[in-house]
Amino acid sequence: MSSPAERETIVVIDDDYAMRLSCRKILEKSGFNVETFEDGVQGLEGVARLKPGLVVVDLKMPGMSGLEVIGRVHAIDPDIILVVITGYATIDTAVEAMKTGAYDFLPKPFAPDELRLIVNRGFERRRLVLEGRQYEVERALLKRRFITFVSHQLQTPLVAVHQYLDVLKHLGDHPDVAEKREEWIHRCLQRIEAMQVMVKEWLELSAVESEGFARSRDRVDLKVVIADIFAAYQPHAEAAQVSLESDLPDGCSVAGDRHCVAVLFDNLIANAVKYNRPGGKVTVGAEIQSGEVRISVADTGIGIPEKYIPFLFDEFFRVRDEATRNTSGSGLGLAICRKVTAEMGGQITVESKVEEGSVFRVSLPAWRQKESNAA
Amino acid sequence: MKTILIVDDDADFAEALASYLQANGFKVIEARDGTEGLRMARIARPDLIVMDVVMRERTEGFFTVQEMRHTTGLEDVPIFVVSSLYSQHPEFNIAPDSSWLAHDAFFSKPLDMPAFLEQIRQRLGVAEVAG
Numbered sequence: 128m129s130s131p132a133e134r135e136t137i138v139v140i141d142d143d144y145a146m147r148l149s150c151r152k153i154l155e156k157s158g159f160n161v162e163t164f165e166d167g168v169q170g171l172e173g174v175a176r177l178k179p180g181l182v183v184v185d186l187k188m189p190g191m192s193g194l195e196v197i198g199r200v201h202a203i204d205p206d207i208i209l210v211v212i213t214g215y216a217t218i219d220t221a222v223e224a225m226k227t228g229a230y231d232f233l234p235k236p237f238a239p240d241e242l243r244l245i246v247n248r249g250f251e252r253r254r255l256v257l258e259g260r261q262y263e264v265e266r267a268l269l270k271r272r273f274i275t276f277v278s279h280q281l282q283t284p285l286v287a288v289h290q291y292l293d294v295l296k297h298l299g300d301h302p303d304v305a306e307k308r309e310e311w312i313h314r315c316l317q318r319i320e321a322m323q324v325m326v327k328e329w330l331e332l333s334a335v336e337s338e339g340f341a342r343s344r345d346r347v348d349l350k351v352v353i354a355d356i357f358a359a360y361q362p363h364a365e366a367a368q369v370s371l372e373s374d375l376p377d378g379c380s381v382a383g384d385r386h387c388v389a390v391l392f393d394n395l396i397a398n399a400v401k402y403n404r405p406g407g408k409v410t411v412g413a414e415i416q417s418g419e420v421r422i423s424v425a426d427t428g429i430g431i432p433e434k435y436i437p438f439l440f441d442e443f444f445r446v447r448d449e450a451t452r453n454t455s456g457s458g459l460g461l462a463i464c465r466k467v468t469a470e471m472g473g474q475i476t477v478e479s480k481v482e483e484g485s486v487f488r489v490s491l492p493a494w495r496q497k498e499s500n501a502a
Numbered sequence: 503m504k505t506i507l508i509v510d511d512d513a514d515f516a517e518a519l520a521s522y523l524q525a526n527g528f529k530v531i532e533a534r535d536g537t538e539g540l541r542m543a544r545i546a547r548p549d550l551i552v553m554d555v556v557m558r559e560r561t562e563g564f565f566t567v568q569e570m571r572h573t574t575g576l577e578d579v580p581i582f583v584v585s586s587l588y589s590q591h592p593e594f595n596i597a598p599d600s601s602w603l604a605h606d607a608f609f610s611k612p613l614d615m616p617a618f619l620e621q622i623r624q625r626l627g628v629a630e631v632a633g
Binding site: 279282283286288290291293297301303307311314318 | 611
């Protein structure tokens with residue numbers, strides 16, 4: 128802020144020559160670019176031209192009053208910080224000035240450091256307001272893109288189902304259509320199921336983003352969690368000719384949110400089955416090391432091309448190539464994994480080789496006895 | 503028999519539309535992305551192209567249309583753009599004639615199949631086959 132290239136500009140409006148001079152000297156010494164004006168009309172013209180970050184204005188001037196100047200400066204740019212200079216006699220007016228939007232006031236006479244302090248605070252305030260506004264803009268943009276994207280993700284399966292039903296309605300008796308009827312009904316159900324998964328994951332993601340989620344620190348026995356998930360995926364795995372194996376040491380418990388741990392490994396194991404190949408396997412292993420449980424979920428599947436790895440945990444990212452052509456997914460699973468892992472104080476990484484498979488490594492805080500006492 | 507190329511990354515949508523058009527006397531070929539669509543259009547020279555917008559890239563369909571317009575032999579082939587996204591976003595509202603883009607008409611998904619068929623027939627000057 129104080130570097131010459133981006134010096135902040137201050138406009139001083141005061142009818143008193145000595146005051147203008149001293150303000151200029153004090154503030155220029157602090158590295159500001161200072162322009163002074165002797166009345167409101169000239170001052171406002173200067174503000175419009177110079178676009179300062181801050182305006183110092185005397186409340187009591189002949190002609191246009193300081194109060195009027197405040198209103199007009201904010202009409203030019205509401206983010207300009209206004210500092211009011213006032214004599215003791217006009218404290219009430221100074222309070223009124225604050226009400227009309229001045230940032231702070233400085234009673235005369237004042238020491239150079241008092242002016243510097245107020246001005247610096249004023250710029251700090253301005254910086255926060257501007258940053259906040261920028262953040263708001265970015266958030267709104269992101270949110271709009273998110274909604275656009277999600278609505279498209281939801282529309283696509285609805286459109287497919289709609290169109291199948293539409294054709295069956297109009298041409299159900301046509302021999303070519305009639306013979307596809309069973310297959311189409313099956314496809315409709317599949318699309319609806321995939322959509323239900325997507326909505327579930329979407330809700331999970333928004334729950335993860337809400338504050339306080341995954342805050343509880345339960346003792347979560349990984350053997351139980353993995354066994355439950357294996358049981359749930361056994362039929363899928365068998366159909367895909369993929370074997371599920373686990374090798375977990377005894378007492379392998381993490382301190383985390385029970386639901387989050389389940390969601391995390393559910394996603395990883397589901398992917399390991401989905402992106403596998405007939406005759407392949409999924410192996411879950413773990414080791415306890417310096418207060419951490421390090422869990423690996425390995426598959427012998429298609430692997431992930433290196434160029435996609437940096438984006439793998441991004442929301443809605445999906446590897447789209449020949450190898451994943453026939454798999455469906457919301458692109459939210461790994462984003463959820465990353466969020467819940469971070470929320471529980473852990474880390475998630477991936478190593479992968481195309482055609483050989485991927486290993487997802489998760490480290491989570493190990494459960495310690497003292498935590499049970501605290502709980 | 504007139505040939506229609508459907509460029510859409512959703513196999514189910516393409517299958518439903520293709521079956522409907524085939525049952526109504528058209529020959530249909532399909533492509534799953536813009537690149538494949540362009541290649542097939544060059545080879546097969548379809549009489550009309552149905553183009554999705556959001557495929558691998560958010561505006562892949564629009565770019566593919568532009569490329570087709572710069573490809574010898576495809577400058578004038580009618581292109582009907584279809585999308586579920588744009589019609590419902592006021593900021594993306596696309597007028598049916600869309601003279602600012604190189605395609606011929608815009609339709610929102612889901613399609614009203616009989617109405618869509620009628621538009622194709624009109625554009626290609628094909629009369630409905632009786633029976």
